Amino acid sequence: MPEAKTTEAKTPQAKTTQAQDKVIKSDEQWRHELSPMQYAVLREKATERPFSGEYEHERRAGTYVCAGCGNVLFESDTKFDSGCGWPSFTQPALESHINEQTDASHGMIRTEVLCAKCSGHLGHVFPDGPTPTGLRYCINSAALRLKPK
Numbered sequence: 001m002p003e004a005k006t007t008e009a010k011t012p013q014a015k016t017t018q019a020q021d022k023v024i025k026s027d028e029q030w031r032h033e034l035s036p037m038q039y040a041v042l043r044e045k046a047t048e049r050p051f052s053g054e055y056e057h058e059r060r061a062g063t064y065v066c067a068g069c070g071n072v073l074f075e076s077d078t079k080f081d082s083g084c085g086w087p088s089f090t091q092p093a094l095e096s097h098i099n100e101q102t103d104a105s106h107g108m109i110r111t112e113v114l115c116a117k118c119s120g121h122l123g124h125v126f127p128d129g130p131t132p133t134g135l136r137y138c139i140n141s142a143a144l145r146l147k148p149k
């Protein structure tokens, strides 16, 4: 009679996605750590007034990270002057660092851009950008923090 196998794997498969370092915090923690404007944008999907954000005309070279969790989001060399009133980029620093989902709010169908790490709302992406991607990542300054080079 064969012995019952007792070697069933007990350790779960190592996760290979970036989900393992997701940043999950309570509403209270976020309110404590973020400025009211950062909280409104990142956690409540607010949009800052156009031409009001601190990075709209930013020209310094560097890396834009998430204001909520520090995740690398955009490089300054993909930033361009779109005239739309918000910092605009042609592509994310790393595709895996952002999530995109359909947003049907405000009577429009748009593509929302979120931080893949803390799920914070960043802005929207539109298909009217310049070459090489043809995309315009329209991002709230309040969702970003520039780390100058």
Ligand SMILES: [Zn+2]
Binding pocket: 066, 067, 068, 069, 070, 071, 115, 116, 117, 118, 119, 120
């Ligand atoms: Zn984040």
